[in-house]
Amino acid sequence: MCGVAYKGAGGERAPLITGVMEDYLKAIYRLQQAHGSVATSELAKELGVAAATTTAMVQRLARLKLVSYHRYRGLTLTPAGERIALETIRHHRLLELYLAQHLGVGLDKVHGEAEKMEHVLSDDVEHRIAAALGNPTTDPHGDPIPSPEGAIRDVRYPALTALSPGESGVVARVSDRDPATLRRLADLGILPGVRLKVLARRSSGCRVEVQGRPVTVPRTLCSEIYIQ
Numbered sequence: 001m002c003g004v005a006y007k008g009a010g011g012e013r014a015p016l017i018t019g020v021m022e023d024y025l026k027a028i029y030r031l032q033q034a035h036g037s038v039a040t041s042e043l044a045k046e047l048g049v050a051a052a053t054t055t056a057m058v059q060r061l062a063r064l065k066l067v068s069y070h071r072y073r074g075l076t077l078t079p080a081g082e083r084i085a086l087e088t089i090r091h092h093r094l095l096e097l098y099l100a101q102h103l104g105v106g107l108d109k110v111h112g113e114a115e116k117m118e119h120v121l122s123d124d125v126e127h128r129i130a131a132a133l134g135n136p137t138t139d140p141h142g143d144p145i146p147s148p149e150g151a152i153r154d155v156r157y158p159a160l161t162a163l164s165p166g167e168s169g170v171v172a173r174v175s176d177r178d179p180a181t182l183r184r185l186a187d188l189g190i191l192p193g194v195r196l197k198v199l200a201r202r203s204s205g206c207r208v209e210v211q212g213r214p215v216t217v218p219r220t221l222c223s224e225i226y227i228q
């Protein structure tokens with residue numbers, strides 16, 4: 001739900017949750033998944049904003065009881081904060097899939113579009129999009145879509161770099177962060193669901209077979225591809 005997703009406990013007036021706050025909560029969620037707890041400096045870097053701006057927003061989120069701040073351990077989301085982060089992630093990933101499958105938007109563009117639309121999606125339209133897609137559990141990049149109740153599968157796949165020559169697997173997910181990376185992977189035919197076989201590892205990258213065709217994946221991209 002947009003803007004007012006947070007229902008305060010005990011019937012007090014629900015504070016307005018802005019799109020910017022949702023982006024902070026999502027970023028904290030992402031970093032927390034990777035490192036346990038989150039330093040403010042790390043969060044500022046992730047969001048590309050000044051440290052002072054981040055500190056002010058973190059204090060606001062702490063007052064709303066959406067994050068907890070531990071002096072030596074850094075930030076973590078409270079259950080209420082995590083709920084909003086997961087709802088925003090659900091919006092984002094449903095929108096990406098809808099844009100890709102129903103509107104033909106390229107895989108390199110869906111992330112940027114969904115970043116904007118995720119904050120303004122009503123519950124009703126969210127339900128309709130999910131139903132139109134057959135209540136999917138995976139977005140077009142291969143990331144899990146949280147359930148309407150906020151449950152999410154914890155999926156961690158090894159990167160392509162973990163495979164030895166001769167080994168093969170199916171692309172489970174590709175990182176959704178950089179459109180240029182996604183375009184290069186799409187040009188190479190490397191998308192979720194595609195089977196790969198590692199032919200050789202070279203300093204320039206990984207030589208892989210994709211649909212019967214040998215291609216070289218540049219070294220920087222090998223760690224952006226996750227295999228099942």
Ligand SMILES: [Zn+2]
Pocket residue numbers: 092096110111112114176
């Ligand atoms: Zn995305």
